[in-house]
Amino acid sequence: MPTKIIEPCRGAYQYPLLIKSLLLSGKRYASQQEIVHGAMRYSYSELNERICRLAHVLGAAGIGAGDTVAVMDWDSHRYLEAYFAVPMIGAVLHHVNVRLSPDQVAYTMQHAEDNLVLVHDDFLPLLEVLAPALPGVRGYIQLSDTAQPASTSLAPLGEYEALLAAADSQYEFPDFDENSVATTFYTTGTTGEPKGVCFSHRQLVLHTLNLTTTLAAYEGIALLRSEDVYMPMTPMFHVHAWGVPYAATLLGVKQVYPGRYDPDRMVRLYRDEGVTFSHGVPTVLQMIMNCEEAGKTDLAGWKLLTGGAAPTEGMVRQMAERGIQFFTGYGLSESCPVLCTSFMTPQEHDLPLEQQLPLRMAAGVPVGLVDLHLIDDQGLRVAEDGRSVGELVVRAPWLAQGYYRDEHKSAQLWQGGWMHTGDAASITPEGVVHIRDRIKDVIKSGGEWVCSAQIESLISLHPAVAEVAVVGVPDERWDERPMALVVLAPDAELEPGALQKHLMQFVSAGRLSKWAVPEEVCIVDTMPKTSVGKLDKKLIREQLQER
Amino acid sequence: MPTKIIEPCRGAYQYPLLIKSLLLSGKRYASQQEIVHGAMRYSYSELNERICRLAHVLGAAGIGAGDTVAVMDWDSHRYLEAYFAVPMIGAVLHHVNVRLSPDQVAYTMQHAEDNLVLVHDDFLPLLEVLAPALPGVRGYIQLSDTAQPASTSLAPLGEYEALLAAADSQYEFPDFDENSVATTFYTTGTTGEPKGVCFSHRQLVLHTLNLTTTLAAYEGIALLRSEDVYMPMTPMFHVHAWGVPYAATLLGVKQVYPGRYDPDRMVRLYRDEGVTFSHGVPTVLQMIMNCEEAGKTDLAGWKLLTGGAAPTEGMVRQMAERGIQFFTGYGLSESCPVLCTSFMTPQEHDLPLEQQLPLRMAAGVPVGLVDLHLIDDQGLRVAEDGRSVGELVVRAPWLAQGYYRDEHKSAQLWQGGWMHTGDAASITPEGVVHIRDRIKDVIKSGGEWVCSAQIESLISLHPAVAEVAVVGVPDERWDERPMALVVLAPDAELEPGALQKHLMQFVSAGRLSKWAVPEEVCIVDTMPKTSVGKLDKKLIREQLQER
Numbered sequence A, B: 001m002p003t004k005i006i007e008p009c010r011g012a013y014q015y016p017l018l019i020k021s022l023l024l025s026g027k028r029y030a031s032q033q034e035i036v037h038g039a040m041r042y043s044y045s046e047l048n049e050r051i052c053r054l055a056h057v058l059g060a061a062g063i064g065a066g067d068t069v070a071v072m073d074w075d076s077h078r079y080l081e082a083y084f085a086v087p088m089i090g091a092v093l094h095h096v097n098v099r100l101s102p103d104q105v106a107y108t109m110q111h112a113e114d115n116l117v118l119v120h121d122d123f124l125p126l127l128e129v130l131a132p133a134l135p136g137v138r139g140y141i142q143l144s145d146t147a148q149p150a151s152t153s154l155a156p157l158g159e160y161e162a163l164l165a166a167a168d169s170q171y172e173f174p175d176f177d178e179n180s181v182a183t184t185f186y187t188t189g190t191t192g193e194p195k196g197v198c199f200s201h202r203q204l205v206l207h208t209l210n211l212t213t214t215l216a217a218y219e220g221i222a223l224l225r226s227e228d229v230y231m232p233m234t235p236m237f238h239v240h241a242w243g244v245p246y247a248a249t250l251l252g253v254k255q256v257y258p259g260r261y262d263p264d265r266m267v268r269l270y271r272d273e274g275v276t277f278s279h280g281v282p283t284v285l286q287m288i289m290n291c292e293e294a295g296k297t298d299l300a301g302w303k304l305l306t307g308g309a310a311p312t313e314g315m316v317r318q319m320a321e322r323g324i325q326f327f328t329g330y331g332l333s334e335s336c337p338v339l340c341t342s343f344m345t346p347q348e349h350d351l352p353l354e355q356q357l358p359l360r361m362a363a364g365v366p367v368g369l370v371d372l373h374l375i376d377d378q379g380l381r382v383a384e385d386g387r388s389v390g391e392l393v394v395r396a397p398w399l400a401q402g403y404y405r406d407e408h409k410s411a412q413l414w415q416g417g418w419m420h421t422g423d424a425a426s427i428t429p430e431g432v433v434h435i436r437d438r439i440k441d442v443i444k445s446g447g448e449w450v451c452s453a454q455i456e457s458l459i460s461l462h463p464a465v466a467e468v469a470v471v472g473v474p475d476e477r478w479d480e481r482p483m484a485l486v487v488l489a490p491d492a493e494l495e496p497g498a499l500q501k502h503l504m505q506f507v508s509a510g511r512l513s514k515w516a517v518p519e520e521v522c523i524v525d526t527m528p529k530t531s532v533g534k535l536d537k538k539l540i541r542e543q544l545q546e547r
Helices: A019-029 A044-060 A077-088 A102-111 A121-133 A160-166 A201-217 A239-251 A263-273 A282-290 A313-321 A353-361 A407-413 A452-459 A498-508 A537-545 B019-029 B044-060 B077-088 B102-111 B121-133 B160-165 B201-217 B239-251 B263-273 B282-290 B313-321 B353-361 B407-413 B452-459 B498-508 B537-545
Strands: A034-037 A040-043 A068-072 A092-095 A116-120 A139-143 A181-187 A195-200 A254-257 A277-280 A303-306 A325-331 A338-341 A371-375 A390-395 A419-427 A433-438 A443-445 A448-450 A465-475 A479-488 A520-523 B034-037 B040-043 B068-072 B092-095 B116-120 B139-143 B181-187 B195-200 B254-257 B277-280 B303-306 B325-331 B338-341 B371-375 B390-395 B419-427 B433-438 B443-445 B448-450 B465-475 B479-488 B520-523
Touching: A019 A044, A019 A077, A019 A201, A019 A239, A034 A044, A034 A077, A040 A044, A044 A077, A044 A160, A068 A077, A068 A121, A077 A092, A077 A239, A077 A254, A102 A121, A102 A181, A116 A121, A121 A139, A139 A160, A181 A201, A195 A201, A201 A239, A201 A338, A201 B201, A201 B239, A239 A254, A239 A277, A239 A325, A239 B201, A254 A263, A263 A282, A277 A282, A282 A303, A282 A313, A313 A325, A313 A353, A325 A353, A371 A419, A407 A419, A433 A452, A443 A465, A452 A465, A452 A479, A452 A498, A465 A537, B019 B044, B019 B077, B019 B201, B019 B239, B034 B044, B034 B077, B040 B044, B044 B077, B044 B160, B068 B077, B068 B121, B077 B092, B077 B239, B077 B254, B102 B121, B102 B181, B116 B121, B121 B139, B139 B160, B181 B201, B195 B201, B201 B239, B201 B338, B239 B254, B239 B277, B239 B325, B254 B263, B263 B282, B277 B282, B282 B303, B282 B313, B313 B325, B313 B353, B325 B353, B371 B419, B407 B419, B433 B452, B443 B465, B452 B465, B452 B479, B452 B498, B465 B537
Parallel strands: A034 A254, A068 A092, A068 A116, A092 A181, A116 A139, A277 A303, A303 A325, A443 A479, A479 A520, B034 B254, B068 B092, B068 B116, B092 B181, B116 B139, B277 B303, B303 B325, B443 B479, B479 B520
Antiparallel strands: A034 A040, A181 A195, A325 A338, A371 A390, A390 A419, A419 A433, A443 A448, A465 A479, B034 B040, B181 B195, B325 B338, B371 B390, B390 B419, B419 B433, B443 B448, B465 B479
């Protein structure tokens, strides 16, 4: 029997979930609170006006609903304004990953069908080279942090601030289908072209509402509340800066945008603007910790959320010693991104550091509305006992509904009706998710999933080892067996069996399964790496097959 | 040009906003946190199991998707379980207002098409009388707080706890359209039959996500965070107990349900269970403050939210003296209900009480996603200057999309595409909403809206006045003029012109417009009242017309 569904009465407003709604409350709660970037400093009332002005500027540039607007900028107030104005006129905001190779940048801009580009002076040289390959682009708007914008052959429509100043400060943003695409960006693997993901207004509104609750309501991990001051240390082109600019704007908190990343300047901004909450990948946080300014600054009171990669224990200890409140989140480009965050009760918060570390470094507990579990090769549920490893699959209201114009990879992503994270994980009986490996690097040995990352981590503790990679090699009896490739430290030697002996101590201590100890260790001179410096395990496996 | 909408790929899960999703996180964050009612005390893990058991019990009673299940209970753990289990199987939860007259209760149960009734022992006598008029009801489940359930002629299917104990603790709740009706209840005016409103899964999920943010993120009004302990003092049949049971469950906070309202017992529960947050209408809070147990108890640390009627200044002062953090919310049966809440910055929080009062007693600031403004008779916008009065109209994702099976009143509710609150209000330039009067009681004089409630409030300060009503009477020159009806205090006398003189001091002080002073004052022996004790202004106006 069907559920009861009642037609709305004539005139009833069927409220669509649109990004414009996220602007309503911040201004009301804190109209005079500040948005800061470089010399720019203005109120939420002005933010609302500037978003209206930008909408007019986009319209004058011929951009309307269904068009795509690319942004190439550092983290700035302008980027924040584009987060709102572009989707609010019904257009798509393409977050260009300016760190890709020029060819890849061109590919993404062609594939996303960009019609207009907002481009910072620093990226003009790149864009001048790419422009001939972008026939769909109808114009450029120049973003400049100096009084004298850089000269360029692109013949831009104008400079951002000048165009805004000349535009009307009122705009009636239209209603439209909440499933309209609001944003798009590209995710890169080790191989193949970048893959495009799209997020709708509905998805971003739901992600934001859930994120504000997650970051505010739990006393043990209260990262973003009305009196906090927010500064991202994640590029804003990277998965909506984890969705926090939308959340911060909804709440009406002070926002500080650091521009091009310079650790010393970011620490000064922390100090001078009273920043309390930031987020960034472990390498950026490590750079912050090690910069000169950090040595002269009291960092206690800074709440830092990391994600995108596993933090090292050393870094977390260093942060704890400086009084930093450190937490971890988990998500993907395909997941908007937030799926899990560290969770601690106030009681756990008071535990000695040693006991807090596993809680602070784990991927964490799934946030509201996120449904997830582990599956094995056959798609069957894997036990949540803290030890068993399976692929993490997920459902949430804000997951990419496929890869843009790539039916095959889309079907893989959503095989079985759950989104495949590609991550091998374990889940404790208390519900804490631990990411163990990329699924493609997991070694399937005798029906067990052996995580290469863990073996690598333990092997790297051996003093003779400079670099290590563990991959699965075919085995008649066990399907696969782990094999270790090792680059020795300068002048170091490794006796046969020494690494296995080293690993057996962890087996004895219950930290490693016996079947995870590789029989074969291969000393190599160099380790194959990808363009971004990660181990290229695909290549390693291919080379091993050719033996 | 249309916006860009991309079809989800094959297999992509299009996550519907269903009430079952609200259960995911509370259990994960605080599986051992407690739900308390009387002698019952169990964890969130058990709550989840009990909701599964109840779903089986409902199924065994022949209830499926599209059916309607009525609940007649005090605030209890059972009611909380029904908040989830009934909608989660696709059925509609009818919150029966047991305070209506028996005829009205019967009307609502017929009109809602109830199929099963969960009924507390205390309401068996009523239901035994009504049963013959409810041919659609296929069965009864008895709710009992005693070891020996009351005997009844209704032949119930069984007693709630016994049925749950015998049922399976696992249930796979289905997916269905997020626009499916989840709840229904009836709102009564001074005339006519009760009007039914319905709320969908989508509406309740959005209301909940927004409420958790609103109650957690603002330091000046932090009512509900993970370490709080929640106890409603609003009937759970009344507009979803303001939506807080859903919000509390999402967060995983301890919940205490007080059963039948007994002020002394509620104060003891506050003390013994460590309650920190409650909400109730002013009359209930006043009863709490005045009860014997309150005199013996330290009430500092209790955060109280009121709404449903304007709090009196005297009550608010009394609460402040006891150290209670007091706030006001605003909403309607038609609005799920939350539209506005008090808002204070931490700085305002530190102001002297006199300056805090207007902030704590106002309807407050619109919460996230709520769009509202004031309109005049012609539907034109009224200035938000803190003085001008207009009808408050609103849009939000959780508004009733009409009155159930009442096309005419539905069209009135949504005239012009905005929901009419029926409230006359002013809005300050800072965005604070002040409710001034019911729109039908506003006196339209010379193009100005004069609020009867304000004049009544000022007249009631005169020592000779025991009761007062101000209504508009037709006037050739000004359309309407205010007229005051007064019941004198015992042995008091009122000279002609004395009341006008009394009011002129407020005109001089700028608190009242000159044209709000009634020329005509009529001394009466008794004041017409409705069945619930409110001034019956409709009858007063009718009687005056017959003069």
